[in-house]
Amino acid sequence: MKILRWQLPRFLAVLAGFLMFGGSAQAAATGIIKGVVLDDGGVEIPGAVVTLTSPALIGGAQQRSADDEGRFIFSDLPPGGYDLSAAKEGFSTVTKRGVPVGIGRTVEVTMELKYGGADVLVVSERPVVDTESANTGQTFNQDFLSRIPAGRSYQEVVGSTPGVVDNGSGNPNSMGASYNENSIVMDGVNITDPVTGTFSLNFNFDALDEVQVTTTGFDPEYNALGAIIQLSTESGGNTLKVSTAGYYSNGNWSPQYDAVYAADGTQLSPTGFDRQFQAAEVALEVSGPIVKDRVWFYGSYNYNRSLFTGAGVRNPRDFDGHYFYSKITAQPTSAHRVSVVFGANPTTIDNINQSRYVLPDAEERQAQGGFFTNVKWNFFPSNRITTEAIASIQKSYIDVSGVPCTHDEKLGYNPCGERQAENFIDFETPGRVGVGGAYSARNSGTYYIDDRWNATFKVKANFLQLDLLGKHDIKVGAENNSTWWTNVQGYSGNSMYIDTYLVPYDPDSLASGYWYETTGPYVYSASGAHWVAFAADSYKPIENLTIFGGLRLDSTDIRNDVGASILKETVFGPRISISWDPFADQKTKFFGGYGRFTDIGRLGITRYLGESGLGYKILLGEPYGGGNTSNFSNVYTRFDGRDAYDLGGNLLAPREDAFVLGAQREVVPDTAVGVNFTAKFTRGVYAFDETNLIYDEDGYQYIGQKNGQLEALYRLRTPLVSRRDYYQTDVQLVRNFAERWLAQLTYSYVVSKGTVQDSLGYGLSNPSQIDVMYGNLDTDVRHQVKLAAAWDIPNDPWTTRIGVSGQFFSGSPLSRYYYAPGGAVYDLAGDGYGMLREPLGTYGRNEPIYDLAVQFTQDLPVKKGKLQAYGQVENITNATLPYGVYDAYISYENRYVVYGRQYPINGTLGLKYEF
Amino acid sequence: MLTILIASLLGGCGYNEEIRETEIKGKLVVPKAAATRNVKATTDPLDLSTVPLQDPRLLGPIYIGAYAAIDENSRPYPIPFQGPxxxxxxxxxxxxxxxxxxxxxxxxxxFLACKVTTGRFADYADMMDYFTNVLQNPIKDNQGEILNSEVEFEQQCLDYYYxxxxxxxxxxxPSDFKEEGDNYVAEFELFHTTFVPGMAVWGFMDAPQISADKLDLNGTFSTCSASGGRTVYKYDQTYDEGGAYTDILNRPTQYIDADDWVSSGTIVGDDPSTEITLNLDIPIISEQ
Structure with a gap:
């Protein structure tokens, strides 16, 4: 160990000199407590014994001996409250209770011992201002999660972060970024879906210890164009604990309303409809010691069921999810800690189409879920060197087929035929679809089987408090991420009937127009390899100044089904930030930073350039029986992704340059105010352009084709003109939970200018057209207000808690996608979208969105354990964002039409018991 | 470190996408003669005499394409080289x-399907004047009645388009054109054009049909399909909005007829950013 102490600082000094800055050991999902032991005259006390204890700390109490400068450090600490005591012979013993530790946060503590004085027990300060960090975002700890009605899923909680817009899809937009550009990290493992870039699993809410959302973060260990969402999970403890809870939500009593808007945003008419919303959740947690202080276990099970019926639809979207999560953590010696995690989340969702034009026997089931497991090994060779190695593997799947049939007529789902067994899924009978969806069918007619694998191996090491013209905390690490994707899509019976209509939406007038026959299902696969190396130095040349520098190297290679590289690039991501505590009292900071972030690609991108295909032929039906042979033929034609799409020259991994500048000050204990400005410039956003069709002067009508065939040919590109510019100014008040209440209030002024909001949009986006062609810019709102407050009413022992959360968004601009009916001149591509190159006139904005929720929890007296009643009302204003702006469109009549709202006014009752 | 920082910052700036498509800008010159047509001299149905009238509203849609080369032999007028x-x-x-x-x-x-070209009419009254006094084929509403009020016209449009x-x-x-001496001049941009040095830009104008004896056909165009465009369902009526044929630049000779004007073409040099000038200089004369 002496050799290590001697050699490593020299090596690291060279490295630090190369980096120019020093580095902080901000470990994944853990935090740091460091500080100094002083006497009452302010003189350091070397050799003082500092002891750290906490129910969250496996391995028992940890002790450090203060160094020659009286300093000590504890690292790799799970989030929670810690008791810290310092003792030295001849001095009083001082104990600070409840020192708060959060993800990636370093807490600085000063322990002041009096010579010959009596022992002192004090409640720790709860520093609101993290004076060593320039990151922006928000941490949601247990104080927040248990008191604020922010939703019972991590996806919903994220939406409470300033600058984040919850679009209702579970994949929020963070600071102008697309919904599929967030990075989700659980206990240090990236669990972002490798194909879509969205969340890959639903998760037990009660198993979350802390959620940290970083909207702009400078730690090079992490990377995202959107938010970095870190989830820290429970590990158990030395006390056996059992907790069970049940919740029921109902929104059926909510006023029914929806709206149709004119192009200027004027509401034309309300359109009530008969939709319903119900949800239920059962949660069970068991945790405790296997070997006291050495081996802990934690297990959690959640059952989630929800029934949501869309406008005019008979059968509900029936969500049925089971979430399992378990973890075993062992610390056999003070130098080693090992944890093993296993989780699964099998789920079925019936009747996913929710269209009035889809008959019950043509509805579809989506089965989704998967499993994830990881092994993490922490090795602590000394108090100032920590290492971590993680190996993880995750499989997720999405399978879509017809809803299994049922003989239960009361249920109303896909009815079984007389000879069909219960839950039979028909993969043989061809489906029938017409304009507006399948409304004349015996089954859905299509199936989709999708498997995604993600294997990660990651190592890193932290070297803490190295001396070189100040103090350095250095972190270095590397990560390999391998992903695979297989996807099978097909038609039942390898055929699909396409019905034409005589009267729109009248099933009685349908007639078979033509049908496809295919040689078999479409099978596709892709893979990706992603290497990361990162180094960071948190350098404190003086006590109240932190200079953070880091460098990240991403090397990515994404390959399609024949192994061809679609995106292969190596990108540097430099990060630098400065945080200054001018009064050295941990109550004020001025901060600023710059970082480059990269979108290293998703396997979904390769799909458009795949070479797997299927043979198909079109057979003509009744309307064409009169000798109209059109261009159809009765021979099988091969179709693959590259028939319609191509790769345009070089692809650039989309990249973002982000700048942050701000100040924060703790004005009264536990309460801080701050202001910060963020600017993000993203270039090379994925876009398609169309290479074959020639438009007239304003892109409204096709007047020719380059290859002589009337077909749209798309090309995947990342032109620099495809961009997003985003500016956000926040004014924020934060009060941590203290003296029975907490509060957070943020006003954000946002200006967002973009070309394509979705990283893979379907809009045509020729360079000259990009300036005016973009998708729904969800985040292009001018004013945002986010509010959260909670109060524990002082009526002990039967504590009553009241929590409130609210959001306000000024309306987002109406989409400039133009929905065109099939067959229109400006929809010859047949994708349902026409386009205009030049916008005509001025387009309106959506109505502002108000969202208010109130939560009550009441402790009830029981002989043993703790019983808590729970009540919540969500969306009190009934103006929550519609379920995905994607469920709204500008019709060809230039009206903005919203299909439906996922979240009506919604009441929830619950009961939780633990012992 | 500093070197790496600067290099990585500049990395995106030097990115070469290797895309051959570019935008080619140009100036279109249309002689005023192309906007001069013989229109019916009087409103007397029996009087088929005509008088020449110069009016920029008589300029029909002008189609411009970039092609490999110009063929000056196959037809009496230049056309793009075409397949066998x-x-x-x-x-x-x-x-x-x-x-x-x-x-x-x-x-x-x-009534107006396939008869109205953008960039030609200042307002509703201007359009009514053109159809009534120039073409002598006044606008009729969807009930077949002659439209007399621009207020009614506007209201119909606001209702129709929401x-x-x-x-x-x-x-x-605003008009697409500016007057310059004996010409009308407009700017154009060939979007997303595959650039090949030495390629030619060529175009033609589809002039509206005008005659003194078939007034109800006045104002129609050969490049527009009356059965194209969006199909409108309005109460008991079903009709199409009309729209340009989709192969006009692929098979221009199918649409070029009497009174149209054709360009002799211009060559694009090695630099696609150099603005080109395209003269619409060859009238198509009716054989009669």
Whole structure:
């Protein structure tokens, strides 16, 4: 160990000199407590014994001996409250209770011992201002999660972060970024879906210890164009604990309303409809010691069921999810800690189409879920060197087929035929679809089987408090991420009937127009390899100044089904930030930073350039029986992704340059105010352009084709003109939970200018057209207000808690996608979208969105354990964002039409018991 | 470190996408003679005499394409090189790109399908004047009655398009052209054109049909399909808005007829950023 102490600082000094800055050991999902032991005259006390204890700390109490400068450090600490005591012979013993530790946060503590004085027990300060960090975002700890009605899923909680817009899809937009550009990290493992870039699993809410959302973060260990969402999970403890809870939500009593808007945003008419919303959740947690202080276990099970019926639809979207999560953590010696995690989340969702034009026997089931497991090994060779190695593997799947049939007529789902067994899924009978969806069918007619694998191996090491013209905390690490994707899509019976209509939406007038026959299902696969190396130095040349520098190297290679590289690039991501505590009292900071972030690609991108295909032929039906042979033929034609799409020259991994500048000050204990400005410039956003069709002067009508065939040919590109510019100014008040209440209030002024909001949009986006062609810019709102407050009413022992959360968004601009009916001149591509190159006139904005929720929890007296009643009302204003702006469109009549709202006014009752 | 920082910052700036497509800008010169047509001299149905009238509203949509080369021999007028003739049908011309100056737009009444070109009419009254006094084929509403009020015209359009202001209508507004001596001049841009050094830009104008004896056909165009465009279902009526044919730049000779004007073409040099000038200089004279 002496050799290590001697050699490593020299090596690291060279490295630090190369980096120019020093580095902080901000470990994944853990935090740091460091500080100094002083006497009452302010003189350091070397050799003082500092002891750290906490129910969250496996391995028992940890002790450090203060160094020659009286300093000590504890690292790799799970989030929670810690008791810290310092003792030295001849001095009083001082104990600070409840020192708060959060993800990636370093807490600085000063322990002041009096010579010959009596022992002192004090409640720790709860520093609101993290004076060593320039990151922006928000941490949601247990104080927040248990008191604020922010939703019972991590996806919903994220939406409470300033600058984040919850679009209702579970994949929020963070600071102008697309919904599929967030990075989700659980206990240090990236669990972002490798194909879509969205969340890959639903998760037990009660198993979350802390959620940290970083909207702009400078730690090079992490990377995202959107938010970095870190989830820290429970590990158990030395006390056996059992907790069970049940919740029921109902929104059926909510006023029914929806709206149709004119192009200027004027509401034309309300359109009530008969939709319903119900949800239920059962949660069970068991945790405790296997070997006291050495081996802990934690297990959690959640059952989630929800029934949501869309406008005019008979059968509900029936969500049925089971979430399992378990973890075993062992610390056999003070130098080693090992944890093993296993989780699964099998789920079925019936009747996913929710269209009035889809008959019950043509509805579809989506089965989704998967499993994830990881092994993490922490090795602590000394108090100032920590290492971590993680190996993880995750499989997720999405399978879509017809809803299994049922003989239960009361249920109303896909009815079984007389000879069909219960839950039979028909993969043989061809489906029938017409304009507006399948409304004349015996089954859905299509199936989709999708498997995604993600294997990660990651190592890193932290070297803490190295001396070189100040103090350095250095972190270095590397990560390999391998992903695979297989996807099978097909038609039942390898055929699909396409019905034409005589009267729109009248099933009685349908007639078979033509049908496809295919040689078999479409099978596709892709893979990706992603290497990361990162180094960071948190350098404190003086006590109240932190200079953070880091460098990240991403090397990515994404390959399609024949192994061809679609995106292969190596990108540097430099990060630098400065945080200054001018009064050295941990109550004020001025901060600023710059970082480059990269979108290293998703396997979904390769799909458009795949070479797997299927043979198909079109057979003509009744309307064409009169000798109209059109261009159809009765021979099988091969179709693959590259028939319609191509790769345009070089692809650039989309990249973002982000700048942050701000100040924060703790004005009264536990309460801080701050202001910060963020600017993000993203270039090379994925876009398609169309290479074959020639438009007239304003892109409204096709007047020719380059290859002589009337077909749209798309090309995947990342032109620099495809961009997003985003500016956000926040004014924020934060009060941590203290003296029975907490509060957070943020006003954000946002200006967002973009070309394509979705990283893979379907809009045509020729360079000259990009300036005016973009998708729904969800985040292009001018004013945002986010509010959260909670109060524990002082009526002990039967504590009553009241929590409130609210959001306000000024309306987002109406989409400039133009929905065109099939067959229109400006929809010859047949994708349902026409386009205009030049916008005509001025387009309106959506109505502002108000969202208010109130939560009550009441402790009830029981002989043993703790019983808590729970009540919540969500969306009190009934103006929550519609379920995905994607469920709204500008019709060809230039009206903005919203299909439906996922979240009506919604009441929830619950009961939780633990012992 | 500093070197790496600067290099990585500049990395995106030097990115070469290796895309051959570019935008080619140009100036279109149309002689005023192209906007001069013989129109019926009087409103007397029996008097078929005509008088020449110069009016920029008589300029129809102009189609411009970038092609490999110009063929000056196959036809009495220059056309783009085209594929081999098979079964008597002319082959495709495969343009590298193209655009238009003026396009068909639906001006709210089915009577006007395929008769209205954008960038030609200042307002509703201007359009009514053109159809009534120049073409002598006054606009009729969807009940077949002659339209007499521009207020009614505007209201119909606001209702039809669910708009709240007429500046959202593409078929009225500023003119595409400016007068320069004996010519009308407009700017154009060939979007997203595959650039090949030495390629040619060529175009033609589809002039509206005008005659003294078939007044109900006055104002129609050969490049517009009356059965194209969006199909409108309005109460008991079903009709199409009309729209440009989709192969105009591939088979231009199918649409060029009497009174149209054709360009002799211009060559694009090695630098696609150099603005080109395209003269619409060859009139198509009726054989009669």
């Amino acid at each position: 003739v098979i079964d008597g049908e002319e082959g495709d011309t495969f343009p590298y790109g193209g655009t238009g100056v003026g396009r068909f737009d639906f001006a709210c009444y089915k 708009e709240v202001a007429s500046d959202n209508m593409a078929f009225i507004g």
